[in-house]
Amino acid sequence: MKAIKMIGGALIVLASLNAYAQNDAASAAAAAPAASAPTAKQTAKQTRAANRALSRKVRGVLARTKGLTVGNITVRAREGAITLAGSVPEAAQIDLATNAAQGVPGVTSVKNALTIRAIGQ
Template identity: 50%
Template sequence: MKCKLAFVLFCFLTSASMGAYAQTSEASAPTSQSARSSRAADRALSKQVRAALIKAKIVDTPTIFVRAKNGSVTLAGSVSDQSQIERAGDVARGVSGVSSVNNALTVRQPGQ
């Protein structure tokens, strides 16, 4: 009788301790959820900057690549003249949510 009671108690304690140490997918969900929402916010900001460039009638908008990360926007690609580089940077800085602009645009050589 003592042996059966000890065995039942052992099984109960073992199963209770397993539940205490088990990790569920819910424990890691906030991290992946926040990463997803951060990526979505970055994509939305990139789209807003691209839309602002189009609205500002920057001539070489199709050759400008916009990347956003945590409010920091990078403009890359090439344009036909220096004034478009400066204008694109000014337009990007004017978009709500943009905290900084890394303007890596270059002037395209004639014939390219």
Template identity: 55%
Template sequence: MAAGVLVVAVSMNAGIVSAYAQSSDAAAAASAAPSAKSTKAANRQLARDVRKSLTKVKGLSTSNISVRARGGAVTLAGTVPDAAQIDQATEAAKATAGVTSVRNALTIREIGQ
């Protein structure tokens, strides 16, 4: 582990001694929290990865499927021609790296309707 710098502040007031210490490791951990920009970028990348996984499934019509991702949770919305494709889309999304859960809001809409 990296050696942290120990900062000690001492205050003397009427014979009372108070000491406060903070490790630089704690400060580094606080600044390591992801920014809103990087979180959005990660969510967009995960949505793209799921869409790519969906397009690789033979026989799955992806033209009317939208993918939203938020912190590993993925939502599939839109329409597919039959019920089997709903299951195929769910399984493909679950198998994508980084996905922690899948909410399937797909509905059936036959082609031509």
């Protein structure tokens, strides 16, 4: 009789541990999406940082390009795609800016929205 009580007690303990382990697994599974959310947010932060860095690189190359006035040029980057906006004083500078931007490592495409505007206007 004593052995039956011991076996019954052991079964109750095992069932309790199994239920406790399942509860922990369920809470861990519920916490997993919450843990992945900051990762997605971190990825968005990294993407924005990469876009800013590429934009600065392109702006630096444009500033060092001889014969190009960059005072009114805005550079936007989005996952390797560069948009040049603003104005330049001569039509030749539009092509010069496009070619300089295309030569920057990491640039996949260049959209040129530059216009011609004389200095002082």
